[in-house]
Amino acid sequence: MSQSEQPWWRGAVLYQIYPRSYLDTNGDGIGDLSGITRKLDYIASLGVDGIWISPFFASPMKDFGYDVSDYCAVDPVFGTLEDFDQLLDRAHGYGLKVIIDQVYAHTSDAHAWFEESRQSRDNPRADWYVWQDPKADGTPPNNWQAVFGGAAWTWDARRQQYFMHNFLPEQPQLNVHNPEVQDALLATARFWLDRGVDGFRLDAINFAMHDRAFRDNPPWDPAGRTITRPFDLQRRVYNQSQPEVPEFLERVRRLTDEYGDRYTVAEVASDDPLPTMRAYTKGDERLTAAYSFDFLYASTLTAGRVRRSQGNWIGPLEEGWPSWEFSNHDAPRCVSRWYDGPDRPRFAKLMNALLLCLRGNPILYQGEELGLTQVDVPFEALQDPEAIANWPRTLGRDGARTPMPWEEAGPNAGFSSGKPWLPVGPDHPGLSVGVQEQDLDSVLNFTRKLLTVRRGSPALKWGELSFLDVPESLLAMTRTCEEESLTCLFNLGAEPVEIPEPVNLGGAVLSQSEGLIDREGRIMPPYAFVILRD
Structure with missing residues (x-):
């Protein structure tokens, strides 16, 4: 297939932005949409093809935007819908595609859908969430565990039932088996497609459906693994990766196809992600790409690991198409996770080069172009509920979410004039954009050159x-x-x-x-x- 016949997204490089930590323009210590707009010239200068923006929707922020209370509204902490429209228009003016998150497995407990659902067992949205009666002894319906710790069930006195949540209790599980729920979710997707977005990253999409029989998950031998949560002690056979999910994804694909060439990438967090990734991206009827945590949670990087991961995606395009990240908002930064030597910039360049040579869609997390290190956030400054609950054996999400450093001098490395929601890494001002712009051999300028090489190489792209x-x-x-x-x-x-x-x-x-x-x-x-x- 020639270059002119390739869809824009095949082999495209995306730059992930965690908006709370990118640039604060109003001094409240939290990044906002206007901050992203202000830095689009910088993003375009990197040579990436598009940006993926983590959630900016209305939310109580119990899980910092992944608990959505209104899918079609911008949370005031990030700005307004008009701010998003301006961002989208400006990004398209730079030739950048814009991908946004869609959270289909759960909502916030403050969402109007859930507030209605919990009122009774016979209201119009009674079956929009996953409700079950207790066992005879009052205990939860089964043994399913939540990702952040504890049972995946919380008692609700109004309905005299348990509701399911794979994550926080404030994130009740949507019943995506219900066609009405699917219709409502697709309507919210259409809202953003009508505004002009170029695609979606589907958060935790393999959690979107549950086993209808509510069977217990089998145990998982902890030998040889690091255990931080009860969730790690069972194989998640029945509360994720159910066989009905691909049928819903076909509906997603039919919708996005109405709008032309749109990119849809599934996040697949699983102990056996490959079959799920293949199922979600098979042929031209489902999603365009998927990514797993092969690298994101890996404690070491070896040639063997790369060969195993990449070796699963060397067949024909009909088998599916992967995306790759070495770091993101959910995983500690790879430069700290995989290297403990004296020359971190050299290692950061090596990692960016490797990422950009993989077959698939490289996703560069904000700050990876600078070689940012993981920040050791003290307990009293933690914000992430997972980190607080599991301290000190934590996934370390806060340490990868700290503010983007823009300059060495001035308050908070140029991120905000107010107190940042998370502390700036102590070594990050010296790694800032302003410092590295002046150094031709910096990680930043080296990464720009690498991106130029990839953009000009059909072999690297596809x-x-x-x-x-x-x-x-x-x-x-x-x-x-x-x-x-x-x-x-x-x-x-x-x-x-x-x-x-x-x-x-x-x-x-x-x-x-x-x-x-x-x-x-x-x-x-x-x-x-x-x-x-x-």
Whole structure:
């Protein structure tokens, strides 16, 4: 398939924005939509194809926007609907696509739908959420556990029933089996499509349906795994990834197809995500892409892990299309998670290069272009309910959500004139955009160059992928299409590695890390990479 025949999203690079932490323009310590608009020139200068904006909808903010109380309203802390329209118009003027979150598995308990549903067992929305009678002894209907800890059931005295919640009790589970609920959700999606958004990221979409028989989940042996929550002690066979979800996704796809080329990406959090990802992206009738937590929750990065993850997506396009993140608002930053040496900028460049060479849609989380480190947020400053509940054995979401540093001098690294909702990382002012703009060898400028390489390379954007047989710390892959063939080498280890003779090093260098790779001696330095056009 030639470049002109490819949909815009295949191989596109998205830049994820967590709006609370991007730029505050009114001094309340919380980022807003106007802050994103103000920085669109910077975002466009990176060379990404579009932005994904995490939730900015009306919400009590128990889970910072992932508890939606009105799908069609902007929360005042982020601005107004007019602010969003201005952002969308300006982004399109820069040639940037705009993807927004859709949260279909649950709402806030403050949503009008739930307030009506909980009033009685026979009101018009009585079956819009997941309600069940208690067992004879008064205990919850089954053993399902919530992601943030505790049972996935909360008693409601009005209905004399339990309601289900896979996350916080303030996030009651929608009954997406109900066609009326599906219709209502699709109507909210149409609201945003009519405004001109270019697609959706579907949050926790494999949690959208439950086992109708409410069977108990089987236990999961904790041996060899880090356990932070009871949720980790059972295989989530019956409260997620149900076989009816793809039928709903086909309805989502039919809707988005009415608006032309729209990108839809599923978040799939599961202990066995591959079958679900394939099911959600199969053919042209379901979503365009999906991503899992293969890298996001990985404590180490090895060539073997990359080969296993990427190796699942080297077949024909009909098998589906992946997206990839190394860090995001739910996972600790990869530069801190995977590296503990003295040269973090070098490692950050290596990670960005690897991400941009993967087959699929790379998603660059805000600050990854700067090589930002994970922030150790003290307990008294924590905001994330998961972190507070599970301290100190936490997922560390607050540490990846701290304010974006724009300048070294001035208050709060240029993020806000008021007290930020989370503290600025102590080393982040020195890693700020203003500092790195002035350094030609900075992670920021290096990443811009890498993005330029990817934009000009059809092989990197949608070419086929294969792996070469090399020593373990070395990752060698080829990206090929009709127009070009590339060899991409990455030394993910702390020691120099010899490149085996069959690997062709004679190509033209498109990009490489600092420090010359000894092509004649076939030695690659630690944490180095090179992209060669054959």
